[in-house]
Amino acid sequence: MMSEQAFFTLENRDNILDLTMNAPGNNIMTADFMTAFVDIVKELHKTAAENSNIKGLIIHGSGRHFSVGADVTSLMDRSVAELAEMERTGNLPEGFIVQKDCVTSFSKLNFPVVSVVNGFCIGSGSEIAANTHFRICEPATRAGQPESTFGILPALGGITRSAALCGLAEAINIVMSGELFTAEHAGKIGWADILCEKKQGYSKAVSLIEYINSTGTFDPSKRAEYISGFLASEVA
């Protein structure tokens, strides 16, 4: 075990990093969760910088769900304090910037980052997954950005990444409607890269990372090519 924070473990398994979310309430993203998240992501980047042999990173929930997203009550409490800070400084709150930088940092790593999604993967939880290079969805996946139904919007990259993964036309639907979608629909709209059977997501993620590494230096712009090649290699 490399590192264990309150709600996370980070392990190195033959140079594939495993970031497990293990918070109560199906990884509900409370203020404490986000504090631990920032710490573990800093740890992750330090590890990545110190070890050039890292082949990839897998992010997943330890239980039945990836994450049910932000605790809306504590989010609104935090927002009251942050709005006061914004009034004083005229800038976005520092705490928010740090959290957003952490969530959006996954797609900037120079090795493949794969989210293994099962159960609920919604709101800020969905934003974590959307900010990784690849998403492998198990059958019970229910993902989406329902923030608009609460009167707010996805601020941790959910709008931008929905557009990057599914196209702007589909992002309009995802973000404005706030509707959740199944694994099958995620595959249809391009949010999910691979669909798999129950409890097969993790091993599939390992195989995908190994495949990508076998093709040479990781190039995120070749995302579609990697998935196509990997799926073809599985059939062969």
Add this chain to the structure above:
Amino acid sequence: MNITKKNNYLHITDIDDLAGAVSECYKEYDNGFCAAVFETGDKAVSSEAKKLLAEAPFITAVYSEKLSASAEDLLAYDLRFSSEVYKAGKETAEKLMSNEKFKILFSDKRAYELKKFTESGEASETELDYFSVTEESFDEYFERIFKDKTPYQIMILTECLTSLRTGDAEIGFEKESENFYKLAKVITKEITKE
């Protein structure tokens, strides 16, 4: 030209001059209309109209029973509504797959799928079921996505979405952050009143 005002969106028919029609919709944006559906038939989209559509503060859409306008013209809109699924032959597919607007509207993944289609010796035509909305009318679509949202919220979300027309992720990230707090201000004021 005929503009019908609906809940938060406009439906424009009998269009002689598309650029003129889009300009009229710019004025209506100040009255809280965050989307506009243009029924243009298969008329070409002028450069002036393309520029106005690209910079429109509202979501832009085209409706035609069968999308017979050129692919490039159809990509000038954020959304397309039609009764039939759009089909592309190899020549159209080749144009689409290397079109930056196509990638922004539908993703790099779809562009790669088209590339594979053009390289395959199989069918001469492929169906792009994602190219337009066919399962519901534009009335049903906008009623569904705007449901239970205030005009202000729709406008704030629309700003975020339209900021992504250039495909610049940094602009998108910035707009999300800024606009989250605009909505948070409203919500927290409402909570404080309760």
